[in-house]
Amino acid sequence: MTSMAERGAEVRVRRAARADEASLVALLEAHGAELGKAAPDRTALVRGVAAFLEAEEARFLLVAEVDGTIAGALTAQGLVGVTDGRPFFLVDDIVVSPAHRRAGVARRLLTEVESMARAAGAPRVELLVRSVNLPALTLVSRAGYRKAADVHLTLALEPAEPER
Numbered sequence: 207m208t209s210m211a212e213r214g215a216e217v218r219v220r221r222a223a224r225a226d227e228a229s230l231v232a233l234l235e236a237h238g239a240e241l242g243k244a245a246p247d248r249t250a251l252v253r254g255v256a257a258f259l260e261a262e263e264a265r266f267l268l269v270a271e272v273d274g275t276i277a278g279a280l281t282a283q284g285l286v287g288v289t290d291g292r293p294f295f296l297v298d299d300i301v302v303s304p305a306h307r308r309a310g311v312a313r314r315l316l317t318e319v320e321s322m323a324r325a326a327g328a329p330r331v332e333l334l335v336r337s338v339n340l341p342a343l344t345l346v347s348r349a350g351y352r353k354a355a356d357v358h359l360t361l362a363l364e365p366a367e368p369e370r
């Protein structure tokens with residue numbers, strides 16, 4: 207549970223750096239377990255985090271620090287609209303460690319993405335969230351995100367990950 211003192215703690219959002227790799231892998235590993243997924247493949251996770259850290263211009267990995275500890279992270283990809291050549295961002299994951307929830311950390315991460323997108327001249331930010339994830343849906347709808355007309359489709363090229 208988040209204490210009132212923590213609610214007032216300062217949240218600092220910045221681009222992730224190489225030195226954050228171990229903390230990020232731990233945060234995302236715990237998140238996978240929380241979603242009820244089978245234990246994540248650590249090697250694949252390390253590779254995923256590294257791919258974001260290495261390709262800074264198109265992939266964004268933001269971290270939120272509270273008192274010097276990484277309390278949350280957000281990943282976004284920079285895309286370009288083919289009809290207008292304008293950039294837009296796709297936010298595909300937000301994770302806040304359980305100890306830091308309901309303290310405004312995710313909201314702060316979303317605000318940062320919004321500022322980055324505006325600065326890049328993007329007309330919008332897109333975001334993927336599971337339709338059953340009520341906390342996340344509440345978070346994003348309160349942040350101004352609205353359901354788009356597009357339907358998110360997936361072509362599975364490998365068997366789906368088993369749910370636990």
Ligand SMILES: CC(C)(COP(=O)(O)OP(=O)(O)OC[C@H]1O[C@@H](n2cnc3c(N)ncnc32)[C@H](O)[C@@H]1OP(=O)(O)O)[C@@H](O)C(=O)NCCC(=O)NCCS
Pocket residue numbers: 237240278298299300301302303306307308309310311312313314334335336339340341342344345346348
């Ligand atoms: C969803 C998640 C990212 C929210 O992070 P957070 O830092 O606790 O969110 P915030 O404190 O910024 O919340 C902002 C607002 O979102 C809503 N919200 C956040 N968590 C909520 C919850 N569990 N239930 C209902 N509303 C919630 C509230 O309106 C909240 O404002 P309030 O605290 O003043 O009522 C966090 O619970 C998490 O990491 N969950 C597991 C991973 C996940 O589901 N990620 C989303 C994938 S896009």
